[in-house]
Amino acid sequence: MRASRLISLVLLLQSRGEMTAADLAAELEVSERTVYRDVEALSAAGVPVYADRGPGGGYRLVGGYRTRLTGLTREEAEALFLAGLRGPAGDMGLADAVATAELKVRAALPPVLQDAPLRAGQRFHLDAPGWFGDPSPPAPLRDLARAVWTDERVEIRYRRGREVVREVEPYGLVLKNGGWYLVARVGDGHRTYRVDRITGVRPLGGHFARDEGFDLAGFWRESTAAFLRGMLRDEVTVRLSPGGLRSLRFHLGEEAAAHAREASAPPGEDGWVTVVLPVESADVAFSQLLGLGPDVEVLAPAGLRARMAEATGRAADLYR
Template sequence: MRASRLISLVLLLQSRGEMTAAELAEELEVSERTVYRDVEALSAAGVPVYADRGPGGGYRLLGGYRTRLTGLTREEAEALFLAGLRGPAGDMGLADAVATAELKVRAALPSVLRDAPLRAGQRFHLDAPGWFGDATPPAPLRDLARAVWTDERVEIRYRRRDEEVARTVEPYGLVLKNGGWYLVARIGRGHRTYRVDRITEVAPTGGHFVRDEAFDLAEFWRESTAAFLRGMLRDEVTVRLSPAGLRSLRFHLDTHAVERAQEAARRPDADGWVTAVLPVESLDVAFTQLLGLGPEVEVLEPAGLRARMAEAAERAAKLYR
């Protein structure tokens, strides 16, 4: 979304000549501090934005600089209109801002690329929520999105097990994962992750925080989710899988287990079955998951889990005799 905002800033200066930081902030619906950062980013990218200092001063483009985005290829222009993710943007209360940014970009495109948004919309639709889930966005989401945009410190109330706790946090970002929204926030010197649907209240504190510009939201999310999976998948089971069991494994076990099985699939036995060591959350969870594969899986180790699977198979056989 920042890319769309930067383009909008250039187009505003291009169309209006000169604007103050306050005017730009109001037009783009961000803080003046964000405008300052965006102008620095544009200057670093080679866009000649000049600042007139003093009362009544503002920003303008030097030398009649104009952009019509003529450097875009067709593929890049079409991809730009896929990046809006109107559904999630609407959940955060940004649908109007995204639509306005798209209109500005569309107006700046050369005529030969004016059909890019239509072509992209006809060919791709991104439906982020998972199946059988509630697609209604959590109530606090819009307030959190506003705080993220404006670097505003907020107090949240959060459901944790059987209690509700209050925390004052610095909201750094929002992540949409498999239909669920997560808040990444700084508390003290560290960052933590909160499920937004467990946040019951968001209250502004009236204060703002200085964002650590070195913080990379995408990298933080990758590292934290990897650490979470490593901590969650504490046990291992050794199994034999039929070709049908290997194909169905992704519907029953974690992605890491599927990847292990796919690696083992390069070495099938004479019957086409593969032997793999699979990471699992616990042996109890593995028992439930592997039962779903029926006769397409054989547990080899540990012995206790193999015995439980054999007993379950015998009980099931008695029902059908």
């Protein structure tokens, strides 16, 4: 642990030029007394750390000294690809690996590029979780992430109406709109489990041979598309204004909006288009289409059209 901290201290000085003991202590999450001891140890080992005394002083490396200890470990190299997802990486227990990998990359950058991390951080930020959700990660997530990294077979307890037990080979984790999903091989096929419904994870002590041809992103795209197709078993025929067509994705989803753009008849003289939309059910479509207000007219089925007319009529009465 101390050796890793000493390397981090050298890399911090190498990438930032000069830092006070207080700044180093804050970065390394140790006391200033520990920083003093670490600097003495580095000096004794031949690393030229120089101390500038006085109120504005600090520590720096002498004579442009640069360490060659910038090689990434396998864990750090893999974690680096999650550096844009600091929050999710931390949820999986990889915050330290990501931070160390970033530090090593910064130390390896030439002086002309030393401001690159700062510039990127000032200009781009990814906030992955959805609105109004619980920001805390599901309890089993770290155990599952560890099993995914090590290709370890596990037993999971899964809440699906009643609790069931499954032995699975965890292939990957997916973060979708703030929710975590486990993709695992069970028998000859792959299945998806919501992590917040997993109530327990037990390692089985054995490792599985991963199918190196398995494409996690491709599997996720195909399975989510199949899920949506399975959900959207009904149809409604509607007329949409230009504004309604633009707003459709906010009320019925991106897939419905894309379908409407591709399948709609040419617009009439008023700019409105007629389209048949796949929906989960007439009841669900009723709630979704009400959000479009005067930018949608339901043509069929007749029962849904009557419900829309009755609801919009009552709304109009409130404003008369």
